[in-house]
Amino acid sequence: MPSAAMLEKTAELMHEGLLKNHQKSKDKKYKVGYDDLKIKRVKGGYGGGTIDRKSWYYAIYFPGNWLGDTHVELGMYFLRMKAEQYKLRQKFTTADPMFMPLVKQHYENHISNQMPVSESALNKNIMCTILGTRLDYALPWAxxxxxxxxxxxxxxxxxxxxxxxxxxxxxxxxxVRREQTNIHLHHYLPSMQMYLPRLMDKLGVYNERTEGPIRDDFLQIHMVKECPQQNDSDSCGMFVLKMAEYLMMGKDVEYVRPEDINAYRSKMTTELL
Incomplete structure (x- = not known):
């Protein structure tokens, strides 16, 4: 956990040069010369790039902002890195936000164009994700x-x-109100339940495991009922990262509380900086 002094330093950095109308401005958040981070560049372990703009961290730090794919991707990278650093007991890995959309795309090609599963399994991003060679600090799914x-x-x-x-x-x-989860997942269910297991079998996930391959069976879907609920429309990305962190540590997600989300934002920004 970052110290109070570190959190205060982050607050000063994120507010320095902030435009008065930053909440209304879609892209520009800082005065000229204040957006460029005057510190060592942050290397994104999710893809080897650099993040040297405060406006990228703005979406994480300030309430009311949606997290994009790269925010969540880097957040997951940081969780993998911390797991290795602190030697967490749970053996886990992660996929990036584009993995399931890619599996869905290949499933649709399989249905419409009869593309074989074996061809999908050779897709570099799919294969390397499941074999654990695409992301830093990742494990093979096997x-x-x-x-x-x-x-x-x-x-x-x-x-x-x-x-x-x-x-x-x-x-x-x-x-989860008004059956929203079913609506959110509806288009992904066939690829999640039926196609992902075929890819896992093709890439040998169960070859050395006692459970044995999935074969013609499918993955069961369990909706977690006792899931913490957000009280706004923008913090779902923060909930995903915080719930993942708690689960990785063997904790119950019930301790992820909406009233703590702003503190999570500050903590995450400080840790990433």
Missing amino acids: EAEHVYMPLNTGNHWILLVLDIGKKCIRVYDSI
């Missing part, structure tokens, strides 16, 4: 107990947790 998969459904973030041993996916959704 060696993991759980795979944490953030899913951006277009206007909402959901956390999918693949349980390798139990052959199921648990769904953590911070907005």
